[in-house]
Amino acid sequence: MSTRKKIIAGNWKMYKTPRESLEFLNAFLPKVHDHERDEIIIFPTATSLAFVIDRLRGTHLHAGAQTMHWLNEGPYTGQTSPNMLTSIGATHVLLGHSERRLYANETYEHVNLKIKAAIAHDLIPVLCLGEQLVDRQGGFTRDIIMAQMGAALSNIPAENATQIVIAYEPVWAIGTGSTASPEIANEVHSIIRTQLEWVFNAEIANNARILYGGSVKPENSAALLTQPDIDGLLVGGASLDPACFAKIVHTKY
Ligand code: PGA
Numbered sequence: 001m002s003t004r005k006k007i008i009a010g011n012w013k014m015y016k017t018p019r020e021s022l023e024f025l026n027a028f029l030p031k032v033h034d035h036e037r038d039e040i041i042i043f044p045t046a047t048s049l050a051f052v053i054d055r056l057r058g059t060h061l062h063a064g065a066q067t068m069h070w071l072n073e074g075p076y077t078g079q080t081s082p083n084m085l086t087s088i089g090a091t092h093v094l095l096g097h098s099e100r101r102l103y104a105n106e107t108y109e110h111v112n113l114k115i116k117a118a119i120a121h122d123l124i125p126v127l128c129l130g131e132q133l134v135d136r137q138g139g140f141t142r143d144i145i146m147a148q149m150g151a152a153l154s155n156i157p158a159e160n161a162t163q164i165v166i167a168y169e170p171v172w173a174i175g176t177g178s179t180a181s182p183e184i185a186n187e188v189h190s191i192i193r194t195q196l197e198w199v200f201n202a203e204i205a206n207n208a209r210i211l212y213g214g215s216v217k218p219e220n221s222a223a224l225l226t227q228p229d230i231d232g233l234l235v236g237g238a239s240l241d242p243a244c245f246a247k248i249v250h251t252k253y
Contacts, residue, residue: 004206004207004208004209004231005037005038005039005209006037006038006039006209006225006231006232006253007038007039007040007041007165007209007211007231007232007233008038008039008040008041008232008233008235008248008249009040009041009042009043009092009126009167009211009232009233009234009235009239010041010042010043010235010236010239010240010245011043011066011094011097011213011234011235011236011239012042012043012044012045012048012066012239012240013045013066013099013236014045015045015240016044016045016048016240017047017048018047018048018051020048021044021045021048021051021052021055022051022052022055024240024242025052025055025056025242027242027243028242028245028246029055029059029061031242031243031246031249031250032061032246032249032250033059035249035250036060038232038249039062039232040060040061040062040249041061041062041063041064041091041092041126042056042061042062042063042064042239043063043064043065043066043092043094044063044066045066046065046066046080049063049064049065049085049088049090050088050089053088053089053090057089062091062092063089063090063091063092064085064090064091064092064093064094064123064124064126065080065085065090065092065093065094066093066094066097066100067080067093067094067095067097067100067104067106067114068080068081068082068084068085068093068095068114068117068118068123069081069082069114069117070082070110070113070114070116070117071117082117082118082120082121082123083121085121085123086121086122086123090123091123091124092123092124092125092126092165093114093118093123093124093125093126094126094128094167094234095111095114095115095118095125095126095127095128095152096108096111096114096127096128096129096148096152097128097169098128098130098169098171098174099174107151108147108148108151108152109151111127111151111152112151112152112153112154112155112156115127115152115153115156115164116155116156116160119156119160119161119163124163124164124165125163125164125165126165126166126167126211126234127152127153127164127165127166127167128166128167128169128213128234129145129148129149129152129166129167129168129169129192130145130148130168130169130170130171130173130174130213130214131144131145131170131171131172132144132171132172133171133172136170136172141188141191142188142191145168145188145191145192145195146191146195149166149192149195149196149199150199153199153200158200158201158204161200161204162204162207164204164208165208165209165210165211166192166196166208166209166210166211167210167211167212167213167234168185168188168189168192168210168211168212168213169212169213169214169234170185170188170214172214173213173214173215174213174214174215174236175215175236175237176214176215177215178215179214179215179216179217179220179224180212180214182220182223182224182226182227182230183227185212185224185227185230186227186228186229186230189210189212189227189229189230189231190229192210192229193205193206193208193210193229196208208231209231209232210229210230210231210232211230211231211232211233211234212224212230212232212233212234213233213234213235213236215237216233216234216235216236216238216248217237217238217244217248218238218244218247218248218251221233221247221248221251222251222252222253225251225253226253233248235248
């Protein structure tokens with residue numbers, strides 16, 4: 001039995017104004033206020049983040065950003081820096097989400113710079129990885145995952161990687177309704193853990209939380225969370241409704 005505390009995280013993508021975010025929390029917090037078994041993290045949109053952080057003060061929930069730049073300031077229109085995130089109390093940052101790669105041309109080299117910046121600012125990076133459908137059909141899942149990890153984690157000393165969280169999100173499962181079967185997900189999670197041992201060391205590999213994401217809902221959360229290498233969930237669509245997300249948080253496992 002692993003002693004890794006599981007993480008249940010909600011990725012709100014480009015949904016919810018500040019008012020809607022606070023309405024969500026007003027309904028959600030009473031349902032999870034005494035839930036200490038797992039870490040709960042919410043990734044709201046940039047305009048809601050400071051409001052969400054303020055509302056979560058004094059609770060055991062955390063909030064983070066969906067992306068960031070790696071520099072602290074500069075002529076980069078539209079970007080948010082690590083410094084800006086920590087100054088409002090953000091604790092986590094999603095990096096390398098497949099939608100960022102697809103729609104914002106984010107490469108794994110960028111993600112590598114961002115992970116280093118997150119670590120330097122004491123932000124916990126949640127590195128998202130995942131293969132496309134064609135990769136899986138061609139039998140390249142392992143190669144893709146190893147390549148993504150190799151690039152994203154290059155030149156990061158082991159002592160800086162103790163906090164890193166990884167989210168395995170097969171691109172074909174995101175927002176499509178088709179989840180990876182718990183066994184398929186677990187198999188990739190164990191590839192990721194082995195690779196973490198290779199890149200860093202056994203202790204980091206054993207302690208790292210590896211989350212699954214891609215069409216998670218209350219109906220499939222138990223089967224996923226009972227897999228030995230699945231240490232939590234990154235939930236998109238199903239995290240937008242307080243009752244639905246609370247059900248996922250209370251999954252029996
Ligand atoms: P989904 O999104 O749960 O809506 O599939 C997951 C994610 O992209 O993080």
